[in-house]
Amino acid sequence: MKSWKSHNAGDIIKIPFIMSNKIVKFGAPVLREKTKPARAVTPEIREFASQMLGILREAEGLGLAAPQIGVNMSLCIVDVPEEFQGDAFVGLNAPVKQPMIMINLVVSEPDGTLRRQEGCLSFPGLFMDITRPRACTVDYMSLDGQHYRARVYGLLARAVMHEVDHLNGVLFIDKFSAAQKLLAAGKLKRIKAGI
Numbered sequence: 001m002k003s004w005k006s007h008n009a010g011d012i013i014k015i016p017f018i019m020s021n022k023i024v025k026f027g028a029p030v031l032r033e034k035t036k037p038a039r040a041v042t043p044e045i046r047e048f049a050s051q052m053l054g055i056l057r058e059a060e061g062l063g064l065a066a067p068q069i070g071v072n073m074s075l076c077i078v079d080v081p082e083e084f085q086g087d088a089f090v091g092l093n094a095p096v097k098q099p100m101i102m103i104n105l106v107v108s109e110p111d112g113t114l115r116r117q118e119g120c121l122s123f124p125g126l127f128m129d130i131t132r133p134r135a136c137t138v139d140y141m142s143l144d145g146q147h148y149r150a151r152v153y154g155l156l157a158r159a160v161m162h163e164v165d166h167l168n169g170v171l172f173i174d175k176f177s178a179a180q181k182l183l184a185a186g187k188l189k190r191i192k193a194g195i
Helices: 041-058 089-094 155-168 178-193
Strands: 004-006 010-014 062-067 075-078 100-111 115-120 129-133 135-141 147-153
Touching: 004 135, 041 062, 041 100, 062 155, 075 155, 089 147, 100 155, 115 155, 129 147, 129 155, 129 178, 135 155, 147 155
Parallel strands: none
Antiparallel strands: 004 010, 062 075, 075 100, 100 135, 115 129, 135 147
């Protein structure tokens, strides 16, 4: 296990570099923790991001945050293929290079609303309609150590906001209505129990 120093002096985060491809499921405490920021991009963080991208692609997901593989770090990856974005958003998202590997990201300028079905790799088999902004702006540091700003739309915006929630200890089930929570109760118990 290697480590890196976070933004707070003396705060060490352990990064498992020989990881299984196991995604942390609902019930794991790390999913409820607010992540720690990184001050700089190190070779260890680049290797960690590469491993995360492999896990995301193997799981055939659209996004993955470090807490979902058990690491408290402000890092996530979003990779939404054009064919999933829809005709209305492909052109708007064209300037955004994917996969988006984002460190210390902040979302701002939400605009409009879209209610669409959403799922999460930490909640296998659970899908529910969630309302999120139609577009947002994301500021982040990339693996080259540079800071970037991108305006994202539709499913790409939804994926970015979903991953930002993970970095803040917020889960998509927190956005369920009371009726949705009742509908999902049995499934959530089974996921938490590992069934």
